[in-house]
Amino acid sequence: MAGYTVIRSLSQTIKQILNHAEYPISVNGAQQIRRLQEKADQFLEYLIEFGVEGSRLERRIRDAANEAEDVIEHWMHEHIRSTAAGLAPDVEYDFGELNMAMEEIYSLDQEVDEHIQQEMAKLYARPRPRPRRVVMLQPSPTPTPAVDSFTAVGLEEQVDKLRDELCGISIGMTTLAITGMGGSPEESVKHFVSTNLAFATAIKSNGKVKSCSIHDLLRDLFKRKALYENYERRISNSHLDLREVARGYASTMRTIISFQRNESSLRGLRKFKLLRVLDLVDTDAYSLPASVFDLFHLRYLAFGCPMEVPSSISRLQNLRSLIIRPSKRSRKYRYNSRDEVYLPLEIWMMPLLTHLVSFFDLLPNPERAASALKELHTLSVVTKLICTEEMMELICNVEKLSITYFGDRYQQDYQLHNLALLSQLEKLTLVVKEGSHLLQTKAKPVFPERLKKLTLSGWRFPWEDMKAIADLPYLEVLKLRDHAFQGHTWETDSEEDEERLFDSLKYLLIEESDIEKWEAEKRHFRGLERLVFKGCANLSQIPKYMRYIHGLQLIEVDRANLTLLECFRQMQVTRNDMWVKVLIIREL
Incomplete structure (x- = not known):
């Protein structure tokens, strides 16, 4: 439900601003935001119990929550930017904007209460159920002419049966079970029974679904619905310059997936202040635009390797996922494993980082100033990880770990016996390439007891x-x-x-x-x-x-x-x- 998702997002944003001392909110401002939190919680309960997706009231709740969250995230962004520049943000103006958003929130209160009372009255007035009769409908083997004003391919006989059941006289309550695939993220159906609508595209080794796709019909339906409900807050950009996109969408856009090869096209990113997801893997840029590190609300960042990773990445304090993959540019030739691209030391200063997938990068050795990444659950495809006790303490809660070693390059003790210190580790991949004979006598891993999945290669x-x-x-x-x-x-x-x-x-x-x-x-x-x-x-x-x-x-x-x-x-x-x-x- 779109409204439920938006309200949850608003609630999380409010908690973030209230629970961090870096946002010096006045007493009145904090009280106002807490009142907004209370309303958000009330609307969540309403949507769970009585909300009807796509209804006028549900859409109004969604739009009002979107507006309130936009105002709050704009304030957070401007505060961080102004603080970095040594200026004081205009707090009063921003809370004035929030007042306008709150007026709409409060105006919905009465309508929500009325709707709840109506639904409760219906519930109490509902007659006691009588014994039920079950009628199962099965597809007709031979199509017959269409019925009335619509066509049900292969089900015409069953439609007649359905009409008789609905219009006939029945003593008790009747349940009609209608199964099959719906036809048209209008033609007859021929398959900051044998065709499913959703189907698996990859299966894990344990037999569970690893990835899935949805049927084109369902994708088109979702896409039309998103546009109808004004909930399209993402863009996949393969043609337009981001500077052109920013003119119409910058204030509300949350997700950008860019396939632009032209590095200059990324300069418009600074206008997308509320962006949460940014995927630049398939661009030809050799460095990230400086404006990326002003995107304070960014949760997910993916870009292509080789690319320089500056120390300013630590400014993305809300970043949860950092993905560094081979770009199209690097796929044109076989990537030389001897070319090293280091992550900066400041990677240890990102407390909310949860997933770090780095295909060619080396994790920097921690220094005394480094702090533990307690939220880090995935550390994948990292090379030359020396498993010192200090390093294990810094990634103590990691659940998925993947390491690649090059035996002919690093002839040292990797202290893999300390892997046993990772008490939360469930999935481990250890890969050796080139010169594995040099490593097998120096690197004897000791595996943590909780391990559920182990992959070893080349040892x-x-x-x-x-x-x-x-x-x-x-x-x-x-x-x-x-x-x-x-x-x-x-x-x-x-x-x-x-x-x-x-x-x-x-x-x-x-x-x-x-x-x-x-x-x-x-x-x-x-x-x-x-x-x-x-x-x-x-x-x-x-x-x-x-x-x-x-x-x-x-x-x-x-x-x-x-x-x-x-x-x-x-x-x-x-x-x-x-x-x-x-x-x-x-x-x-």
Whole structure:
């Protein structure tokens, strides 16, 4: 619901301005903003219980909340800008603007109360329900002529049935269940039943949806609805110069995704004072315009690499997500891993930073002035991370960590045993490129107990070192890529007869390995659901008992090992004949 989303956003903005000492608000101003907070909370309750999306009252609430939030965010932006310039902001003027927005908020009070009373009266006057009769409608196999003033393709017979049920005499209450796909983010339907409207485009290793798309019909519907309700506050710019866009949208725009190659086109950014999301990944700019760092309300910033990251990025105190990806410019050639682009030391001065995805950058070594990034949950694709105790304390709450090392460049101790200090870590990726033999003797990781997903690539550990992973009690996903382990035989035999290894593991991937034989005890891998083998041309067998693992649903093998693929297919027939859960064998 658009109104609900806007009111929530307003409430969060109010809390931000009230809870930070950097905004010196007068006593009267603070009282006024608190009254606005109370009204916002009341409107939230109303919209949850009685609000009708798209109704006149809901639209008025949304527009009034948008206006109030714009005024508050303008004041916050001007205050920060003026303070940086050594000037005092015009507080009285800005609160005068807020007074005008508040008048509309208060005018809605009475209408909201009246609507609540009306709905409550209907609720109490509603008659007690009588026994219900259920009628299920199914698509007609043979289309018949259209009914009355509209066409229901393939459902004409059912429409007649529906009309009879609605217009006929009924003693009790009747429930009509109508299923199927709706037809037209007008033609007959042919698919700061078999076609779904939403569908998955990528699946995680645990079987859950990783990303999804929506049907074109739904996208067009959402887009028309957003324009109708005046809720379009974003723009994807591939043609227009931002300076031209700013003339009509700068005061309300919240999101910009720019594909402009011309760096000069980005100069108009300074006019978008209330911007929250800025994506410049596919521009050809070599540096961010200085105006970007005046966007105080920015929550999400993405840009292309290689690009200079100045120390002034720390001025974006509300930034939650910083994404540095390869741009189109860098994709034209193979990026040289020896080219280093450093993040500034000031990255440690951004307390609200939650997601830092840096494909080629090096995280700077902290100094005494650095403070812990307690909100940081994702630190991804960072290189040369030396896991000192101090560093682990600064990223103590990280939940997802991805590190790449270049073994022929950095011949030092990375202190990976300190990874165990990350008590909140659930997903870990450790990749070694170039010269992994130099690292395997110097960098023995110790994994935190809470780990659920582990990806290792290029390490060339001996299979005996797998014991440190086998004991992880919550590990569900294990991906071994590019000779993560080397050796001809992997044995998971344990000294203790009752010991259960890989007890929670559901997904196992072995990719590019010289493994020839895999041996395990029956009490191991009992929760396994999916097995994937890629580039394992020498593997001749896996533990025979695995065909009896009840939860095993899918085995995938590429054409590098057709013998193993045929072995699995025979195992599939045997297993399915034994009334065990159906096993699917898939050729990659």
